[in-house]
Amino acid sequence: MDGVGRVPGTAGAGGGDASADAAFTALLEDSERELYENAPCGHLSTLMDGTVAKINQTLLGWLGLTRDQVVGRMRFSDLLTVGGRLYHETHFAPLLRMRGEISGIALELRTAHGDRLPCLVTSVIKYGGADEPLLIRTTVFDARERRAYEEELLRGRQAAERAQRDAEEAQRQAEEAQRQAEQDRSRLKEALAALQQSLLPSTLPEVPGMEAASYYHTASPDRLGGDFYDLFPLDGKRWAFFLGDVCGKGPQAAAMTSLTRYTLRAAALHDPDPAVALTTLNTVLNERYSGGDPRYCTAIFGVLEPGDDGRTVTVRLASGGHPPALVIGGGRADPVPTTGGLLVGVLPDAHFAEAATTLEPGQTLLLYTDGLTEARIGPGRERFGDDALRDFAAGLTAASAGHVVTALTGLLEGFGDGLDDDTALLALGVPGSGAATDEDTP
């Protein structure tokens, strides 16, 4: 640069070089006093009691005070805010006296306009020849920018903490809601289970000379099933049974199941003819559920009567739209043909299919709902089907009612989630002569 090394003339001379010359002159004339007064930080010196003895122009400028207002009249702590003064008296001054110096302390000055001026303060004690403290020299740095930055950081942290608190609160509320929902669900489940139990016999009665077994699978514990069955005495000699499936699911289906069950029981006691019992049910359902939302059920109703020979049992059946019952035993499984009976409740005048068969010792009558045959199996998810059921039942080596239900229960469990509908099984068997003798012989 041109100006370096050149000996300047008098201030203001030199034409085009005037400003450079002026700067150079100013530099030379920059005395220690000038530096003290206009340093880029505040300087002040106080007596040991804090009375300001000397203060530079920079600090006076920040404070908006004149030298006359301050020197000899105010103490350092008078320049501070109330909070700053408190901190000065309790921490700053004692530490300074103890250590002889203290640096980088954040304090707030109070300006003549009442504004707060955040600053960083460093103080050193000047000692005399006999180590007695003479005065305190203090440097004050403007910390407004820095304080703003710190406040920004603090605000950011507070915002983050608030966000975290909000998130925690939201999570707590969600957990509470979930807990409540689970509680509600469990209560509902209990109510549904109790209601479901009222639709089925809790245990099957003992029928002399016969063995009875049943199974009930609910596709979803949250949805009331529409399958039903029952077995009950008609008089000293005969027993009635039924099994069926009401259309639909849920509370409405359950209400209809309840109506169906008690209607059939009452009808059977009045007139035990199977077709008459179904006709009575048909009339009740058709009157109750006529209209745009038709409801109906499929059902097989039957009456068991021990034969005069004391070995066999005669079964008379009527079916309304239900898959035929199977007679299982001796390596066979034959349907008792009841095709053509109409769904119960659909039309005011319905025809029901009737059939009769005789169960020999070792034979079991199986009634089932279509959840069994419509289960989706295998990789292609095809339906299990009636033929597969017949093959399975014919292949059973032990055909007692208990064995049949146990074997089918195992089969159903093997279907896994392919069993997507409710399924009811009712098996009524005449114990085989051998088995009966074994059981009867001590």
Add this chain to the structure above:
Amino acid sequence: MTPFAITVHASEAGPVLRIAGDLDFNTASGLREEVRRVPLDPGRLLILDLTDLTFCDSSGISALIAARNRAVAAGAGIALAAVPPNTARILGIVGLDKVFPIHPDAATAAKTHETP
């Protein structure tokens, strides 16, 4: 698996609802809805074309009966067309083969209908 769908078109005898896919618990309400919506005047014939029906369970049967009730209430007739064998077997088991007139296809159903 055929996705469930119902398409509606007109024949000379009346509206034809062609049902494709499984008619079961999940889809039966769709048929009921369509049956409620379709215009049906007295003396007309509502034809349910089951050519593409892949499966029909008890809920599906229920929807078929609802369709019949709707037709009867409107003073119209109802017919099933092109019933697949497995559904025909179920209709036989539940006795509905004697309740619904059944035709080999929708055109035959429309032709045999006598306009009053």
